[in-house]
Amino acid sequence: MTDRFQMSMMGEMSFFLGLQVRQIDTGTFISQPKYTAELLKKFGMYTCAEEATPMSESVKLDKDEDGQAVDITAYRGIIGSLLYLTASRPDILFDVGVCRRFQANPKQSQYTADKRILKYLKGTQDVGLWYPKDSNFNLISYFDPDYAGCKIDRKSTSGTCQFLGDRLVS
Template structure:
């Protein structure tokens, strides 16, 4: 069968010292699908001063298209944990998206355009080390005052979840 190179739109490159996974082709196809291939790249997935809320805007956006954009981004988080927070924040507004929500999603697309080459590196070595990191924001949501938390789990210095 040969060496594994693609699996469920995940590109896999096996080297002597480890394995590298990314979704560069998927990002390219996604940018083309949502007509963002000629957009200007960004260096961050979300601006620090952006506060997404439900109130304040009258203009709505097509929720079907917005859900498609969010679904594509959620699939991409398998190899791009750097966009997880931004995508999940934008996913909260799928029921009635406003133009500010769409602009936030487009910024994520522009960030991906500039960072297509990034992915996850899993080096080969011996030893079993498990590390976990957690962070939480109690009552920090501007919408419903709910808490937000996240966990990163590493096995042998490789991000697993």
Template sequence: MMKDYEMTDLGTMRYFLGIQVQQSDEGIFISQGKYAENLLKKFNMLKSKPMDTPMAINLKLTSNDGAPKFDASTYKSVVGSLIYLTNTRPDIVHAVSVVSRFMSDPSNHHFAAVKRILKYIQGTKGYGIRYTQEKKAQLVGYTDSDWAGAIDDRKSTFGHVFFLGSKVISWSSKKQSTVALSTTEAEYISATSAACEAVWIRRILAYLRQEQNTPTKLYCDNMSTIAMTKNPVFHSRSNHLELRHHFIIKLVEDGEIELKFCGGLLGAHWLRIRRNSEVKRVGGWSNPRMGDHPGKLLRGLLGAHWLRIRRNSEVKRVGGWSNPRMGDHPGKLLRELPETKPCGLVRM
């Protein structure tokens, strides 16, 4: 092409639109470390004390919180920058989604939540995603939803994450467009949204000659939702839902999606605690420098999932799932969902 067109060969791509790309024989590592550092510097947070999680546990933000108003222009600027950072940071996508709801009329309370995200980034600037070659990688998805979690309009927040083999390739956390009347309804809407994402990914993979010859497994933690996808008769529980939310039934019938049950923590595919109380993996998320911090709180992928490790290495909570009898088992493999591996979000 250089014979016919005027162009310059810049060599192997290393930096593109704020995303750093490191290519080696082991694979490709993408991150936004420099972008994150510039963001912290811009908002005078570069010397702030790092936080362990991007959002406080059980934080509930509302529009009419009575707090003094914060400058909307500054708020939009920092939240917009955080939204772009989620391109390589699935660990902050839920927190950023929540604070982005108040861009039109932010208060000091809302900006305090934003500052916590920035403090979390301060301690995790080097995090990114590593992609390595895998043969016959299968697409697997996970979906979850709360119920009426938004105080202002009582809408539910849902999220999904997709892995191709052991690597995360798609993630999202959003507020639903309608008010769900039950947890089952909220999970059903969430599953349909995730199924649509799965169809889109399957088509891209087919175009790249990486066809998925088996149904894509989509895991959720609500048995009633799974039952609704297998029952073509819309009963009183679902006959009021918009037609588009029933698209998942067609996908299940056509063999494109297989909805499967997965109890407990959806966001974390597995968690291992070493003898020195180091959290090695949480949600497929590698954190090799977190050792010797038994009181650390770590953030999950899909929402208010959290984990606390006590000094005796007891896991008190994982994603809101109590496990009070797991103490004194620091080498115990606590969670391993079928056909899943770590996603490769690592610190360089």
């Protein structure tokens, strides 16, 4: 009788819940290029011009009470799709969070900001998270509060970032 337990392998994981997982000798890379391409097609942005950043520094989004209303279902569809993408794209998390605030009554100015994020994704479809094998697993977190700093409703906002080893994860 053997005291070893053997388990059959189905092979290396390559996709998990829409995340593409590439495992190589030096580490693991997690990204969502297929989902990003489908997202761009779904919202008619697959052939759009690329942007270098997800949001312009000069754009200051506000309630825009007098702005032109847009289709709320389409706006929420973009936001929901972008939120799912943030699982492997912390670079868009802040910008998506800002745009998410306007889901109740979206205006054209906010919709334009959503489209800017999609244009940024057009040129960065292969961006993802890299976890090298030699990295440690110490969790380090930073918090930056901004008390009553939101210009829209004077609510407090804050920013956080978490590192697993020396890699940003959130």
